[in-house]
Amino acid sequence: MVCNTTCMNDKPGDPGYEEHLAAFEERVAKGDKVEPGDWMPDAYRQQLIRLIHVHANSEICGALPEGGWIPHAPNLKRKLALVAKVQDEVGHAQLLYRAAETLGKPREEMIEELISGKAKYSNVFHYHAETWADVATIAWLIDAAAIVNQTMMAEGSYGPYARALKRICYEEAFHLTHGYDMCITLSRGSKMQREMLQNAVNRWWKPIMMFHGPADKVSKHTELLMRWRIKLKTNDQQRQQFLKQYLPKMHALGLTVPDEWDLRLDESTGEWTYREPDWDKFLSVVRGNGPASALRLRTRKMAHDEGAWVRRALEAASGRERVGATSAAAVN
Amino acid sequence: MKRFPDATSIDGEAREATIGLLYRLADDDMTLGHRHTEWTGLAPILEADIAFSSIAQDQIGQARAFYTLLHELGEPDPDALVFARKPEDFRCCALCTLEKGNWAFSTMRQFLYDMAKQLRLQHLAESNYEPLAKLVRKLRGEQKYHVMHGHMWISRLGDATSESHAYMQEALDAQYGYALGMFESNELTAKAAKHGISPAEEQLCDEWKGQVHEALELAGLNIPQNATAKSGGRIGSHEPVFTTLLADMRSVYELDPAATW
Numbered sequence: 001m002v003c004n005t006t007c008m009n010d011k012p013g014d015p016g017y018e019e020h021l022a023a024f025e026e027r028v029a030k031g032d033k034v035e036p037g038d039w040m041p042d043a044y045r046q047q048l049i050r051l052i053h054v055h056a057n058s059e060i061c062g063a064l065p066e067g068g069w070i071p072h073a074p075n076l077k078r079k080l081a082l083v084a085k086v087q088d089e090v091g092h093a094q095l096l097y098r099a100a101e102t103l104g105k106p107r108e109e110m111i112e113e114l115i116s117g118k119a120k121y122s123n124v125f126h127y128h129a130e131t132w133a134d135v136a137t138i139a140w141l142i143d144a145a146a147i148v149n150q151t152m153m154a155e156g157s158y159g160p161y162a163r164a165l166k167r168i169c170y171e172e173a174f175h176l177t178h179g180y181d182m183c184i185t186l187s188r189g190s191k192m193q194r195e196m197l198q199n200a201v202n203r204w205w206k207p208i209m210m211f212h213g214p215a216d217k218v219s220k221h222t223e224l225l226m227r228w229r230i231k232l233k234t235n236d237q238q239r240q241q242f243l244k245q246y247l248p249k250m251h252a253l254g255l256t257v258p259d260e261w262d263l264r265l266d267e268s269t270g271e272w273t274y275r276e277p278d279w280d281k282f283l284s285v286v287r288g289n290g291p292a293s294a295l296r297l298r299t300r301k302m303a304h305d306e307g308a309w310v311r312r313a314l315e316a317a318s319g320r321e322r323v324g325a326t327s328a329a330a331v332n
Numbered sequence: 333m334k335r336f337p338d339a340t341s342i343d344g345e346a347r348e349a350t351i352g353l354l355y356r357l358a359d360d361d362m363t364l365g366h367r368h369t370e371w372t373g374l375a376p377i378l379e380a381d382i383a384f385s386s387i388a389q390d391q392i393g394q395a396r397a398f399y400t401l402l403h404e405l406g407e408p409d410p411d412a413l414v415f416a417r418k419p420e421d422f423r424c425c426a427l428c429t430l431e432k433g434n435w436a437f438s439t440m441r442q443f444l445y446d447m448a449k450q451l452r453l454q455h456l457a458e459s460n461y462e463p464l465a466k467l468v469r470k471l472r473g474e475q476k477y478h479v480m481h482g483h484m485w486i487s488r489l490g491d492a493t494s495e496s497h498a499y500m501q502e503a504l505d506a507q508y509g510y511a512l513g514m515f516e517s518n519e520l521t522a523k524a525a526k527h528g529i530s531p532a533e534e535q536l537c538d539e540w541k542g543q544v545h546e547a548l549e550l551a552g553l554n555i556p557q558n559a560t561a562k563s564g565g566r567i568g569s570h571e572p573v574f575t576t577l578l579a580d581m582r583s584v585y586e587l588d589p590a591a592t593w
Contacts, residue, residue, distance in 0.1 A: 074584040083369050314492070
C-alpha cells in the first residue's frame with residue numbers, strides 16, 4: 001500500500017491495522033527497506049522522526065564545541081582538517097533533516113524545537129571542549145563511538161535514513177583518522193601535551209560511557225526499535241563493541257581511564273565489565289542540564305535569530321524569481 | 333622583459349618585489365580565510381554554512397600555496413610564517429582582518445575581495461615569475477566559484493527586501509574604503525609592476541571598480557562617494573583588530589612553540 005505522509009489506518013484500532021502491520025513486519029524481517037510513500041505504523045514513523053531529529057540536532061550542536069576551536073588550530077594542516085570536519089558535520093545535519101522531512105516533519109519546525117529546548121541532542125555535546133586536546137578526543141573517541149552506532153543504524157529498515165548514514169559513516173571514518181592522528185601526536189609530545197590529552201580523556205570518559213544510551217535493562221525504546229529493525233544492536237552491545245575496539249588502542253597510546261569506572265576485561269567472555277553510569281544523570285543532561293547545555297542553545301538561537309533576515313530575503317527573492325518565471329512563461 | 337623560470341633564477345629587485353607580492357597574496361588569503369571559518373556552524377542556513385566553509389578552506393589552501401612559493405625563495409616554512417612571524421611583518425590589507433560582522437558584512441566582503449582576487453589572478457597567470465604563473469593557473473578554477481558565490485549573495489540580498497537592502501548597503505558603506513585599501517601601492521608594488529611580476533595596483537583598482545560598480549548597481553546598491561582608501565596594511569601598519577586575530581590564531585601554538593601539534 002502506498003500513501004502520503006499523513007497515512008490512514010496506521011494506528012492500533014484503525015480498520016485493517018493488524019493486517020497492514022503483519023505485512024509490514026514480514027517485509028522488515030526479510031530485510032526490505034521501507035520507503036517514504038510506503039505504509040508504516042504511525043509509531044514507526046514517530047520513532048524514526050524522533051531518532052533522526054535527535055541525530056540531526058546532534059550534528060549541528062556537535063559543530064559548536066569543535067567549531068569554536070577552528071580559529072585556534074595550531075598549524076595549517078590541523079586548521080584545514082578541522083574546518084573540513086566541522087563542515088562535514090553541518091552537511092550531515094542537512095542530510096539528516098532532509099531524511100526526517102521525508103517522514104513529514106519540516107526542517108524549520110525541527111530547528112525551532114531544538115532552539116526552544118523541546119527536542120534533544122546527544123549527551124556528549126552538552127559538555128565544554130576546554131582545551132585543544134578535547135578537540136582531539138572528540139574527533140577520535142566520540143566519532144568512534146558514533147561510527148559504532150551509525151554503521152549499525154545504516155543497516156536499518158528505513159531507506160532514506162540508511163542511505164544518509166552510509167554516506168555519513170564514510171565521512172566519519174576520515175574524522176576518526178584525523179582525531180586519532182591528533183591523539184597520537186599529543187601522546188608522543190611534550191609532558192604538557194600528554195597531560196593535556198589524559199586530562200581531556202578523563203573529562204570525556206563519563207559522557208563517552210553514556211553516549212550509546214541507557215543500559216538495556218532501563219532503555220524504554222529498544223525492544224520496539226529492534227523489532228522494526230530501526231536499530232540492530234542494543235545500547236549495551238554497542239557500548240561493549242566500542243570498548244573492545246578502542247580501549248586497547250587507548251592503552252597503546254599510554255592513555256588510561258579513570259579508576260572509578262572499574263573497567264576490567266573478563267578473560268572468560270572477552271568482554272569489559274564496568275561500573276554502570278548514572279542514568280538519571282544522563283537523562284538530566286540530555287534534558288538540558290549539562291554544563292554546556294545553556295551555552296549550546298544560546299549559540300544556536302543567536303545564529304538562528306541573526307540569520308532570520310537572510311532567510312526572509314531569500315524567500316522573497318525566490319518568490320520573485322517564481323513570479324518572474326511564470327510571467328515569462330505567460331508571455332511566451 | 334625577462335622571465336624567471338624558478339626560484340634560483342630570480343634576484344635583485346625582481347626577487348624583492350616577488351617576495352613582497354607573495355606576502356601580500358598569502359597574508360590576505362590567510363587572514364580572510366581565518367575570518368570566513370568563524371561562520372562554520374553559525375551561518376543563516378545550512379547550505380550557506382557549507383558553502384562558506386568550502387571557500388574558507390580554498391582560501392587557506394591558497395595561502396599555504398603562496399607561502400610555499402615564499403619558502404622556495406628562502407623564507408621560513410608556511411607554518412612558521414603564519415604562527416611565528418612578527419605582526420608588523422604581515423602584509424595583509426585591513427579589509428581581510430576586520431571582524432566577521434553580520435552575514436551582510438561577510439558576504440559583501442567576500443564579493444569585494446574575490447572580485448579583486450579574480451582580476452589579480454587573471455593577470456598573474458601571465459606573471460614573469462613562472463612558478464607563480466603556473467600556480468595561479470591552477471587556482472583560477474576554484475576562484476571562479478568564489479566569484480559566483482559572491483555575486484549570488486549580493487544580487488539576492490541587495491534588493492530582496494527593504495530590510496536586506498539596508499543591511500547590504502550598510503555593509504558596503506562600512507567597507508568600501510577598506511576595499512580600496514586592497515590596492516595600496518608603494519615602491520615595492522611599483523617594482524613588481526616594472527618587472528612584469530604583477531600588474532600595477534592602480535590599473536587593477538580601475539578594472540575592479542568597473543566590474544564591481546556595475547554588479548553592485550545591478551543589485552540595487554549605491555556606490556559610496558568620497559570614500560578614502562584605508563591603507564597601511566601593505567607596509568605592516570595594521571588595525572588593532574589584527575592583534576586579536578593573531579592572538580586567537582596562535583593561542584594553542586604558543587603553549588609550546590617547539591612542540592609538534
